[in-house]
Amino acid sequence: MHESDSTKSPTVPEPIAVIGMSCRLAQVKDPRAFWHMLREQRHGITEVPEDRWGPWADDLAETGARLGGFVDDVDHFDASFFGISPREAEMMDPQQRLTLELGWEALEDARLTPAALGRNRTGVFVGAISGDHAALVLRGGPALITQHTMTGVERGLIANRLSYHLDLHGPSMTVDAAQASSLVAVHVAVESLRSGECDVALAGGVHLNLSPESALAAARFGGLSPDGRSYTFDARANGFVRGEGGGLVLLKPLSRALEDGDHVYCVIRGSAVNNDGASEGLTRPDTDAQEEVLRHAYRRAGVDPSTVAYVELHGTGTPLGDPIEAAALGAAFGPAEQREGPLLVGSAKTNVGHLEGAAGITGLIKAALSIKHGELPASLNFEQPNPEIPFTELNLRVVREATAWPGSEGPRRAGVSAFGMGGTNCHVVLEQAPASTEAENDPAPVQEDPAPPVIPLLVSARDTDALSELATRLTDLTDHLPQDRDLTDLATALTTTRTLFEHRAVALTTDPTHATHTLTALANHQPHPDLVTGTADLTGPIAFVFPGQGSQWTGMAAQLLDTSPVFAQTMRACADALAPHIDWNLHDAVR
Template sequence: MTSQTAISSAEHNDHDVAVIGMSCRLPMATTPSAFWSLLKDGRDAITDIPVDRWGTPEESPEESAESPLGPAGIPRRGGFLDHIDGFDSRFFAISPREAVAMDPQQRLVLELSWEALEDARIVPGDLDGTRAGVFVGAMNDDYSALARGNGVDGITSHTMTGLSRGIIANRVSYTLGLRGPSLTVDSAQSSALAAVHLACASLHAGEATLALAGGVNLIMAPDSTVGASRFGALSPDGRCYTFDARANGYVRGEGGGLVVLKRLPDALADGDTVHCVIRGSSLGNDGTTSGLTVPAQEAQEEALRLAYQRAGVRPSEVQYVELHGTGTRVGDPIEAAALGAVLGTGKPEGSPLLVGSAKTNVGHLEGAAGIVGLLKTALSIRHRALPASLNFSTPNREIPLDQLNLRVQRELTPWPDEDSPLIAGVSSFGMGGTNVHVVLSEGPAGTSTSARAGAGASEAASFEGPCVWLLSGKSAGALADQAAQLHAFATDHPEVDARDIAHALATTRTTFEHRAAVIAHDRTDLLDALTALQDGRPSPHLIHAGQQPRPTGRT
């Protein structure tokens, strides 16, 4: 045991990295709070392939063995986003012609970047000229395949930049004026978590002062699903049976997620909310195995040991691991054996290591899978609860859970030992052997949202005098959308103090040309004014830019 591993898990070090902002767009979960609701309720987001994705059933050759919608053993289910063709190009100062030529993965990452920074209470414009970095994992290029199918006549002046995977990260840096490292990472299915590892390394080295890190994956062409099916990776049941006897492959999923990262000392000095802390991570490869895509237990053990050594965390202190957990017959037993050897057998008898996989909820997001696992674990730390891993009933006979001292998390529960620091790991493995493991823990006392939640008011409108919410948008429609989102948030989160939201809107949001102010004395006035703004109606508690305040008759 090195001097590093002897450090108490409650102690934080200068090399720790704080997660201060999050965003996601996942099947049936377009925000981190919606993702947490999906997880805690034990729901899955797996559906039939949308008929508008690859053509309607009438247009699709259902009787063809080439068709992913056909009966020839090719799965027709997955985790899909709605309306991946939608994009507000004007918001990002992109012409409609260029927007059409852009891979929707570029467009989605732009949106996620803005949302993650807002979640971190950072005005995106304030980063212009700083050494903020962007690290995005992506492995698929379906849109490129579709575009090139149009032949040379479909090539425009925007095709080269629109289809380059490298531009997925660079587009964010260009749009926001960021001068730190900017790269798209492709290590196959471990791409997103590899991007997080590289972002942390960049922060440690001083190359970046802040980093956006995560991944994206969109399923836009049938070819990639056909390829995965013929490779033998996909479950014919359209389910991911992680560590279960029924494990027969994975179900594809799409979406993306980003986190905003900052060195923990800097985050504490800046007064940032700390969702969780990245204590350490490792990145390596299987090397030569019995096959290019066959994982190596020894290499996975090495990745785990190195990550926890760097984190200064003892195996006995780890309470949960978010698995790579694809539900494959070869991969699951090897992952379980490595976890048991490094972590499970190091825990006391009767205190097994809890494990689970978000792939059972939203599918395998391939190049973005690692960020999904990290977000799930960060939200679990934030809410101090562990959600169920779905589709598990009978253990895979090749996974002796009791012997390995592992237990699949089968229901929503508190953490096993809430009196100890919450510590978890996240694994992500690429089919070419690139293994990543990240160690997470809760932040220092008083820095997280969960630490403050219990101190909030019993309802959102804990008013002392008038409360002012400032809203703005690049168009009247965008302003109305902001009102609708705030109305939904205030309704769904009555525990949040309205004055905290007022402060955030005034100090951490970009101001656009279309503006309005809601001035309310109680919760009813607040919600009524937001509804009026959404519907384009006047309200005595609503002021548009340039409009004089109207008396409310209150003192």
């Protein structure tokens, strides 16, 4: 490799904004919970659920497959929410069902509704490699095959079903590039956005370990850690531990995101994909190919690698893979004299296991959260450096404890790597969101008011149980909201950026503590003086009628007409609508 390989590209494509995200991981239900796990240095590795392997349990008891990062209740799914019949839902790959849930949650996180997207060109790109559900269904023989089997087991439907149920008309594809799949899906989504093929994109991956056959295959392949821990870059590195779950990010060109006032976690500056080619073995990583994909990603991004503080590793914790990945990083990111300090590295696999087809998106979400919060969580299980990795020579350092983002000049930058066992390598370059969006994301505390306003928090769901569950989730949010921060932003988001369903409740609140108490009552199906519940009729439009019973006076709206552009514009629209039906002027009447 030559030094010129790392120079900036003459034309740098527009950054892509990450405006929403969702994830479901071992003992983690959303990005907020994932961040708490990372900061608290916890992991989600447990014994396999009792109902997972069935009669194969004895065969797997003495292998690394007995431990893993398992998602709770993979068999639970609210089919009616998506308008799916129980019979069809039963035959659907749980990865399809999980993708539907993650897609909806990513839109909500971005404060968008499916209706807001309309029939625009929204793309869906989902990495997935597991065929466990198909194996289980087909193992049952002809009696289990129904009219829903084909759509239930086809892997392409993982992405297509999300496009169908949200009425999204952009590209829709399931990407299989082995363990690099979900990060490659992000790369493809970025390229689709930059080419104008789609306007918005959902990208990521899902992976569930449902079949004992696939668990035994992984064990006999020889890559699993016998003690169920990933010792990434540690001297004890002895294999990976399987994880499951998934994640999606919602992407939009940065210029559009800024114009629309979107919340931006970070931006994707560039990415690259390649393959090892005819290396020393089909499943053996190749240092040169990994180095080249890193250099290519930073050339395309127009980013000097020496300005990157952190890389989220593929980091499987295998004796073979870790030293190869370290050597490629050291070569691509330059010697010590070109950097302010060593390149910091870590791996989310030490927390939630190796999600295989969804491994890359897990690492990307971790890196995006780290950039947003300006903090690097510890990479677990690192005590003694791997003697096969010359850390000082390569100028690398594993993050052993939570630390503030290093450096003070320039935007925070990080890289994310994912490598497939067949030689596909992918790297994505992330950067801190522009300062203007960060200011919007963290508004200044409101001034104290001796008489705080009453703020309505509107909660809606398909049924009362879902209403209760949503209230529980909201209490976690309000419980951590500072007392000097009002609830207006939350109230606005609940009313204008979520799909409104028929079962509803309104919590009338004045501060975060009061909101928590009121929402707790709703969560527990209990009455509260500041809580109103009911069922809305969604069959017709809403009309506001002012009967004139109360204290009114001539000209009471005149000041609003002069001072509020929104009110004046609405009054003009009303006057124009009434004009054909009346012989008087609305503006003259209110003045």
